Amino acid sequence: MGDTTRVTLAQLAREAGVSIATMSKVLNGRTDVAATTRARIEQLLAEHGYTRRATGRRGDHVELVLHELEPSWSADLITGVETVAAHAGLSMVLTLSGDRHAPGDDWIDGALRRSPAAVILVFSDLARAHRDKLKRRGIPFVIVDPSGDPAADVPAVGSANWSGGLAATRHLIELGHRRIAAITGPPDALCSHARLDGYRSAMNAAGLPVHPDWVRFGDFHPSGGEVWARQLLALPDRPTAIFAGSDLQAIGVIAAARAARWDVPGDLSVVGYDDIPLARWFSPQLTTVHQPLRRMGEEATRLALRLGEGGQPETLRMDLATHLVVRESTAPVPTDAPGPET
C-alpha cells in the first residue's frame, strides 16, 4: 500500500462502501472480490482518474506478452527484453496472449496480480479498458511492432518497414530482375502494408510494372510462402524474383521452387525479411532484410522502465533502422528469362 495515494484511496473506499483492504485487493488484481464489486470499484477509480503515485517502488519483473511463440522470430526480441531487465535487476516473465490483436481479460487479471514493473506487448494493441487498468496502477507499457495504428499517446517501438521493402526490391532490380513478385504478411498488420509500399515505390521508381497477380498477402509461416510461391511460379510469365514477408515464408518459397525444379538463385532469386539467427544456415544462405529485433526489445524495455520511473521521454515512438544483408539466395536475372509485360 506504500505506493498508493492513501487519502484518496480511503475516500474512494468510503464512496464505494468497501474496506481499504478490498480496494487494495482490486488494485492488485485479486479475484477473491465479487465481479460486480470489482467492476464498481474500477468504475470509481476511472471516474476519479485515480493512479498510483510513482514512488520508485516497483514489481520485480518485466512482463513480455506475445500472441504466439513464433520462436525463430521472437528469440532475439526476448533476449533484448531480458538483457535490459536483468541490467535493471529485474527478471523477465513471458506470457502468451493467444490473440494476435489484444490479450484478453484472463491475461489482464493475471498481469495485475503479478504486478510487473513494466509490460512489453508484441504486435498486439491493448484494449482501452486494459490500458486504463495498467495506468491506474502505475504500470507502464510499450508496444513493439504495433500491428494496428495505436493512439498517439501509446508508446511504441517499431522498425523501418517501408525502407526495408524498398531496399530488398532495389537490390533485385539492380541484379537485372524486372518481373518481381512480393508476398507480404497478413493484411491487418501495418508492417505488411509498409513493406509492400516500399516494394511498389522501388518498382515505380525504376519504371517497372507491378502486375496485380504478383502481390500476395499471406502469413509469416513457411507453409504460406510455399502455397503462394507455387501459384506465382505457375503463372504464364512467372516472376524471376520473389520478395518474401519473412525468413520463414522465404524457406517456404524456396521449398516450392525446389519442388518445381527451379534452382535458387539460378532460376529464382528470393529475399527474406527479419534476418533470424537461422537465416545464414538455410541452404542457400538467405539474402534478407535485417530487422533489429534484439534492439527493438531493448529499446522498448528501456522506454517502459523510464516511464515507470516517472520519466518524460521526448518521444513515445521510435522506428529503428533496417538494412539489407546480401547472402546467396539472390543472383543476376537468368539471361533466358522473359522480359516484363508491356
Place this chain on the structure above:
Amino acid sequence: MGDTTRVTLAQLAREAGVSIATMSKVLNGRTDVAATTRARIEQLLAEHGYTRRATGRRGDHVELVLHELEPSWSADLITGVETVAAHAGLSMVLTLSGDRHAPGDDWIDGALRRSPAAVILVFSDLARAHRDKLKRRGIPFVIVDPSGDPAADVPAVGSANWSGGLAATRHLIELGHRRIAAITGPPDALCSHARLDGYRSAMNAAGLPVHPDWVRFGDFHPSGGEVWARQLLALPDRPTAIFAGSDLQAIGVIAAARAARWDVPGDLSVVGYDDIPLARWFSPQLTTVHQPLRRMGEEATRLALRLGEGGQPETLRMDLATHLVVRESTAPVPTDAPGPET
C-alpha cells in the same frame, strides 16, 4: 493464509520471535524481510518439516523455467505446457534461469512471490534448498529431460534417448554405411550419453568398428555441428554418414559439407535429432529422430498438477517413445566410398 496450517505457523512464529505476518511474508517470497530473518525462518520451517496443506487453492499459473531460449527446440514443449495449463484454467509464465544446471536464488525468490500452481523445469535440476522451499509451500515441480541424474523422489519426464540413437544408427547401417560418425550433446547432459550408447550398440551389433575420432561431444547449436563436421570430413578416411545430436547441429553439419563441396545425401548422409518444426523445411529435408517435445510438456504439466492436488501417481518418472522420421538427408552409401577400417 487460508492454505497454511495455522496453528503450526503461529507456533513457529512464536519460536522465531516474529509475527505471523512476517512468517507469511517469508512463505510468499517477499523480500521486505531482513535476509538474516528470512534465513532463520527458512531454517525453522525446515527443522519442523513444515509444509502447506494441500487445500485445492492454487496459484493461477504454471511456471515453465528454461535455462535459455533455444527457440526452435522449445516451441513445441512450451505449447504442450500451455495447452494443459489452459485446460486447467491456468496461464503459463515462462522464465529464463540463465544457467543450464540449476536456477539461482534470484529465480526462486521471484517464483515464490509469483506463487505458481506448479513449476516445470527444463533440463536443469533444482538445488536441494530450492526444492525444499517449493515443497514447504506446497508448490509441485517436475523436471523435463533432466540433464543430471536427479534423486529418485524427483518427478521427471524424459524421452527414450538410447532407443533414438539406436534407431538413427541402424537406419544408416541398413543404407550400407559402415563409417558412421556421431556428434552428440554436451558431456554433462545425460541424454548425450544415452544417445551415444544407442549409437555404439547399433555399431557393435552390426560388427562395425567405432573409431575414437568419429565420436564428438558438442553443443546443440549449428556452429558446433559445423566445426565438428569440418574436422570429421577432413579425416583421411572420412565418414560417409554423421548422426548429429540435434537438428540445429545437423544443419551445421550440412553447411560444412556444402562448403567442402560434398553433396548431402549423395556424398554424406546426415541424421538429426528432435524433429523440430523447421526440420521438414531444411534443404534437404532432414531425416531425424522425433522427440515428442509437445507431449513431454503436456505429461510434465499433468503430473505436476496432479501432485499439486495431493495425488499420488504410481510413478514419478516416465520416458516417452522416440521414432525415426526418414526424409531426404540420408541415402545409400556411395559405391566409391572406402570400406571400414580393419
